[in-house]
Amino acid sequence: MTGPIGHLMVGPRSHGVVRYAKSVFDAVSVESADHRLAHMRTLGAGVASGLAECALVHVHVTDRLFGRTPSQARDNVLAMIAALRRPVSVTLHDLPQPSDGRAMHARIDFFRSVARSATGVIVSSRHEASLFAEYVDASIDVEVVPLLFDTVRVDKPSASAESTVGVLGYLYPGKGHLETLQAMSDLDPSIGFMALGTPSPGHEDLADDLAKIAADMGRRCTITGFLTDDELRRASAEVTVPVAYHRHMSASGSINSWISAGRRPLVPRTAYTDELAARSPGVLTMHANDDLALRAAIESAFANPASTWIDSAVTPSPTAADVGRTHERLLRRWSA
Template sequence: MSDLTFVLAGPVRHGVRLHAQALGRRTRGAPLVNIEDGALPPGPVHLHFTDRIFGRDALDAAERLAALVGTRPLSVTLHDLPQPSDGASFERRRQGYARVVAGARGVQVSSEHERGLLEQVWGACGDGAMPPVAVVPLPVDRPTRWGPPAGAQGSTDGAVVVLGFVYPGKGHAETLAAMASLSTGVPLVAVGAPSDGHEDLLTELEDEAAAQGRSFVCTGYVTDEDLERWTARAAIPVSAHTHISASGSINRWISAARRPIVTPGAYVGELHRRAPWAVTVAADLPAAIGAALHDPTSTWIREAEWDGAALPDTGTAAAMQLAAIEAIGLA
């Protein structure tokens, strides 16, 4: 190992930081440094970047990153790639991401879909040849137990559960709309807190649920122990994100031996091709949720179905990350 340093950035509970930390801790010989601790040590650095944890917008984030890194050789993993669904922020986001890429020796993304999004960003805003891009899938660790725990919810009065931060497009509103024809005794539970600036979405979801005659509950931030309980006891796991490019939430369900109901999209299609046993792709979300309520066993992955070669675990993903850094001569 050379003098490569892994840099951690963002709030300690943010998924991007937690992902970077997990991979860094599984890489022997490379120190982990908190960006908040001050100046970085000399030598090459690798960090995980999303504009939302580096600046007030993508261009500001790119400038802050450039100032932080200085002349150090940079390898970067990009998250939350810009796409047209970003609306008014799309242009500034893709300009910002192009600047980050321009300052890097090599880039990593979490899916082939994200590679395609990045190629579009670079084609519109980049200059010259794009640095090498490697795909390192988000890890899915093998479950430590199989099947529902004793006393877990499994009947038609159990909750439909969505994991992760609450924000527009995450899939909470879409899931609630799909539940309109279900028994009003089936609640929707959002396991996670609202993203900053989107607290008003909770009121909208509560009002819509009330109009259906059902309850909506948002747990707020949950500990790992609480999250483990929710993934085990949820009746119906759902991920209906409208513009997903890679998903830690889906992977969390899978690593709990749950087979979530997911809505079609480029990334979901990619995941389904790799591991068709891991998700239920639903073109008709109301019908899929209704079917799962009548057959809760369909939301569980059997141990005999598990294929670790299709879904790299944390150790494998860390090795893939390091190999991509080594390929550009920074480790």
């Protein structure tokens, strides 16, 4: 019998990757009590206590959580792995791809260095596995464990709720906020734009850009700021038309959040959304991957608001129990 499995969360608890790491820990703890959780907001104070007895430590990793640049993040993660002095496995998030532009090569070096230092590697979609093999290191085998879905809870708002188009998640260029607002240009100005989230550090100006564009349209623009899980679920239910127009996603917690609130978001057809739709039919409304198709999809959704809600017979996959069992199996194998 090996020792307990450690789960080390690094970064602010509000960050999507950190929140997901906690969800995975909760799920795997249902399968076995022999798991330990530690959290560090930053790595500045050294490695978190509470992991000394663990046979293996699992960490959810993306470069932006560990340093201002990919190279700084690489050095920080490798130092953390060395300081833990035990096997470390990782779940990699936000794999590098050509849409990263000039940052792509530095991000590839980060992910390659971390993966080569890890005992085991998990990614969150087959699409991410293909990105890893093509751009990071085809010689390393990765395990695919799709992002878990919380239990779907449908709380439809009253008919008096204001009409809105909403985008969920951190605000940053490429997430689709600007494109979605611009796609609303022909809609009645009484239809508001909602951004369910807060700007990513360094992109606070995006909120000002959205407000100006909406004002020029004579349209309301609401940016909620950070929302707790319960607040996010309620806000997701109140949006009339949910949109996830991030065309370069490799896996998407934002889409999962829409679905867990019972919503069927409008999404562009990509390798990842095709994969998700095949695994969980009935949870997405897909359109072609361009701005004109998004505009048409939004108009169609307003004509048929029922299409933005998931049918009660649909169960998205994987569930928390599925993900908990898979992590228990993989982490035990890597800790042996």
